Amino acid sequence: MLSYQDNQILTQTNSGTPMGKTLRRYWIPALMVEELPYPDCPPVRVKLLGEELIAFRDTNGKIGLVDEYCPHRKVSLFYGRNEDCGLRCAYHGWKFDFDGNCVDLPSEPPESNFKHNINIKSYPCEERGGVIWTFMGEPEHKPELPEQEWMMVSNSQRYIxxxxxxxxxxxxxxxxxxxxxxxxxxxxxxxxxxxxxxxxxxxxxxxxxxxxxxxxxxxxxxxxxxxxxxxxxxxxxxxxxxxxxxxxxxxxxxxxxxxxxxxxxxxxxxxxxxxxxxxxxxxxxxxxxxxxxxxxxxxxxxxxxxxxxxxxxxxxxxxxxxxxxxxxxxxxxxxxxxxxxxxxxxxxxxxxxxxxxxxxxxxxxxxxxxxxxxxxxxxxxxxxxxxxxxxxxxxxxxxxxxxxxxxxxxxxxxxxxxxxxxxxxx
Incomplete structure (x- = not known):
């Protein structure tokens, strides 16, 4: 039997909870590689540890995992355009790269520097063993990727x-x-x-x-x-x-x-x-x-x-x-x-x-x-x-x-x- 308090700690994993902080110190299997099969493919919704996110593979093949909601009017980037090394919001065209940096604001005047002050939450991603992994903790605590046997064999030896x-x-x-x-x-x-x-x-x-x-x-x-x-x-x-x-x-x-x-x-x-x-x-x-x-x-x-x-x-x-x-x-x-x-x-x-x-x-x-x-x-x-x-x-x-x-x-x-x-x- 576990106490009610310990059960709460064990089962609650959202951001800011004790277990949530602990789990964010580990690499997390986020998506199968086949969910983002090619550059500029459609973005994918991802929910992990209570956080609503969007994953996309940019023009150069780099993977972004960012906050689902555009900081402008908080609409979902799932409906955005994945193009030219960034994910562009369908509402006003605000565009974000795989690191969450705003790289274009077509609704602002050309001389505006506003975009340099805009970014959204993003998490680093790596591919190994047919899986896209993400790290949701503080960058300074990021460990090396795990090396379990199934991750290291060839694709013909593995089914996921x-x-x-x-x-x-x-x-x-x-x-x-x-x-x-x-x-x-x-x-x-x-x-x-x-x-x-x-x-x-x-x-x-x-x-x-x-x-x-x-x-x-x-x-x-x-x-x-x-x-x-x-x-x-x-x-x-x-x-x-x-x-x-x-x-x-x-x-x-x-x-x-x-x-x-x-x-x-x-x-x-x-x-x-x-x-x-x-x-x-x-x-x-x-x-x-x-x-x-x-x-x-x-x-x-x-x-x-x-x-x-x-x-x-x-x-x-x-x-x-x-x-x-x-x-x-x-x-x-x-x-x-x-x-x-x-x-x-x-x-x-x-x-x-x-x-x-x-x-x-x-x-x-x-x-x-x-x-x-x-x-x-x-x-x-x-x-x-x-x-x-x-x-x-x-x-x-x-x-x-x-x-x-x-x-x-x-x-x-x-x-x-x-x-x-x-x-x-x-």
């Missing part, structure tokens, strides 16, 4: 999607580090990530639905081990990382592609759910890509032209009671990612954690909450935040069988560490 989820970011993130629900909620749907229901990992998940958790603090966040009984001599460990401030990794199933997520606040009641699948040492196969596009796995089917899921709260997530009875999906919801999405949204936009009842299987969630709340205090003290060093992101999740009595972080050490040799290969 994003969607809007109608709940608070941490409410969604909690599901990403909760290995205990995998044996229940996802008991009928692991095939959606390319895993046979007869695979050894699937049977091990099924035979022990009550994992024991061990959680360790790290320089990037948390290392989380979920231990299940395998046989008289071994434990089956599913080991994942919570990388500050919103990343989770999915422990691999056999030879299936690896997976991970980022859970980024749009505002306090909505979040972006980023999902990525990748293979470290080969291209994704056509069959794997088609499976990802089908919506059966962690990547969800969307309403065309939007980032809203086809199955959503307005249609009860297209729940199929017959499929539920047959055991094809424990919840009767199509798609592994949508199963998570459904139950998380069903709890309401912001859960009141002061009313919950937690058990031993919630150890990782409790630690993750504390990790973020401690980061707020760390920032207030002026001390370094976890997860800002790109080197700390060079880790992998793991699924391993270890002899009973062997500490999971030691026994799985080679499987968890992304070596320099591996990183050079990608």
């Amino acid at each position: 999607s994003k969607k809007i989820q109608e709940c608070n970011y941490f409410q969604a993130l909690e599901g990403g580090i909760d290995s205990s629900h995998v044996s229940i909620l996802h008991s009928g749907s692991v095939g959606g990530i390319g895993v046979s229901k007869k695979s050894s990992s699937t049977s091990l998940l099924a035979q022990d639905a009550a994992p024991r958790f061990e959680v360790m603090d790290t320089d990037y966040g948390l290392l989380i081990g979920a231990r299940r009984n395998a046989d008289d001599n071994q434990f089956y460990w599913r080991i994942t990382q919570f990388i500050m401030p919103w990343y989770t990794m999915i422990p691999p199933f056999g030879g299936a592609p690896r997976g991970g997520h980022a859970w980024v606040p749009i505002d306090d009641e909505h979040c972006w759910v980023w999902s990525w699948s990748w293979t470290p040492d080969r291209d994704l196969t056509e069959q794997e890509i088609e499976q990802m596009k089908s919506g059966a796995g962690i990547h969800s089917l969307l309403i065309p032209g939007t980032f809203r899921t086809k199955a959503n709260k307005d249609n009860d997530f297209l729940i199929d009671r017959e499929m539920q009875k047959r055991g094809e999906s424990f919840a009767g919801i199509f798609g592994l990612g949508m199963e998570d999405h459904t139950v998380q949204v069903s709890a309401g936009p912001v859960v009141d954690r002061s009313q919950e009842k937690l058990g031993t299987s919630d150890t990782a969630i409790i630690k993750a909450r504390r990790c973020l709340l401690n980061a707020v205090k760390t920032l207030e003290k002026g001390e370094p935040l976890p997860g800002l060093n790109p080197e700390s992101h060079k880790v992998r999740s793991a699924s391993v069988l270890l002899a009973k009595g062997v500490p999971f972080n030691e026994g799985a050490q080679e499987a968890l560490k992304l070596s320099e040799k591996d990183f050079e290969a990608v």
